[in-house]
Amino acid sequence: MAAICDSAGVKREAVQASPKLTIGEFATVTHLSVRTLRRYHEGGLLEPAWVDGYTGYRYYTPEQIPTAQVIHRLRQLDVPLADIESILTADDPQHRAQVISDHLRRLEAELDRTRAAVVSLHRLLNPEPADLEVQLLSVPARTVAGISGHVRQEDSLTWYDSAMAELDAAFPPAEHTGPPGGRYDNELFTHGAGAFAVFRPVRNPKPAGRIRVLELPQADLAVTVHTGRHDDIDVTYGRLGSWVVTHALAVDGPIHETYSVGPRDTTDPAEWRTEIGWPVFRLAAGEPSAQK
Template identity: 80%
Template sequence: MRPGLTIGEFATVTHLSVRTLRRYHESGLLEPAWTDDFTGYRYYTAEQIPTAQVIHRLRQLDVPLAEVETVLSADDPRRREEVISGHLRRLEAELDRTRAAVVSLQRLLHPDPADLAVELRSVPTRTVAAVKGVVKQDDSLSWYDAAMAELDAAFPADERTGAPGGRYDNELFTHGAGMFTVFRPVRRPRATGRVEVLDLPGVDLAVTVHAGRHDDIDVTYGRLGTWVVTHALAVDGPIHETYLVGPRDTPDAAEWRTEIGWPVFRLATGTPERAAADRRR
């Protein structure tokens, strides 16, 4: 009676090379069902085909060998699912980072020929409902989501009077951590939980709008920063963002619109060139 599938036959039915099967054997992931002591030939059974294909798929996803071994040795299907799901989440995060980098590079390599639209705007003092704290830049997205959820819960739609916004101290970008403030203009601001009543001072801003998802918002920041520096208008102060349309409004990223406001020298004369000249006197 034939002992099973030769390594060549097993390689054919699983679409795995003989070299790969030998490597799986050496690592202990997939040992042959039987090895001839005299010839050293490896033989596999048909029941091992699904296991070989599972290993192959996991390795295609760059699952570490130790995790592959955990998946194969786990008797509990839930445990196997947890290990695989955890790696898939890591892969999705890596894909998001890769996509963001690709989008930014495409904009940098093929810039929009249209001039950047910048508005010089004086924003008056406002009293808003806000959540603020010192946040690490790597944690900023999750912190923002939690803070906005708290603001939304405290102030239903009929109490809101404008788009939500944020103020980000320079240290958030220069040192990787800094004061992070998100806020909502509402009819009657009141403190509750982490929400506090905050008076935002008046400020003059150079404002532009970033369209679409935030993967390449750094490019828009760079272009606005170049405009401000070119016109000699920059002053120290927190960056302002206003979320005219965002993920909380629509899942269609193409519809998102984010205003970026860069603090500038007070504009008493109405033109950036005149303001810059006045500042140099």
């Protein structure tokens, strides 16, 4: 790069002879606005190849177009600017890939939350018929193999998957005597963390690792079945809770879930069946076993 002196004798960088694009031209070919390019320059994310020392005009080279396009794509995915800088400056391809993968996992989790909210809203805005199939059941005391813990609600799915995988490894299908289930203290929902237990009825319950022999007491439950994905299971919970308030006397106690058909049985979510049991007080022995 050559240097010239102005009339006051101050050195200014001369315009390079190599191909260059004005900031407006570069904005056009990269779909990054002039304002955005200026911000990226000021933040050190994408510096021009050359800045006219006299006018302050920014110039870019064709070789910078791929970098700008990478930035554009990453910003479309809402990758934070700090992560983009880490990606662009990393010499290790594995590190770059790890940063991108971590963000993609965050995006996928956000998409799952969005999809779940959309499904729930569709059910709330286009409700099913008002009738809800509910059974009043007395579940006998049982001895099962299970794993218990104090779990945060946001960690519950990961914790459940880990616990069920451990139970499945310890007790093959030939040992199963019924579908798996879970018991969730109200604090899990009311305070965001609480006692959580998942279990499998098996022929010979025995401890191993985190697995313990659990004695489940007898319980009277109002039970309904949630069909399909668990994205909108909260809607079914709400409808069952409303039914209980109207038809029965609720009592303190953990919510029961039984996974009659779940992801471990079939990959088709339409086939999933989750029984939800709400603890109630049976007012009379002659009550019907099913109501609507």
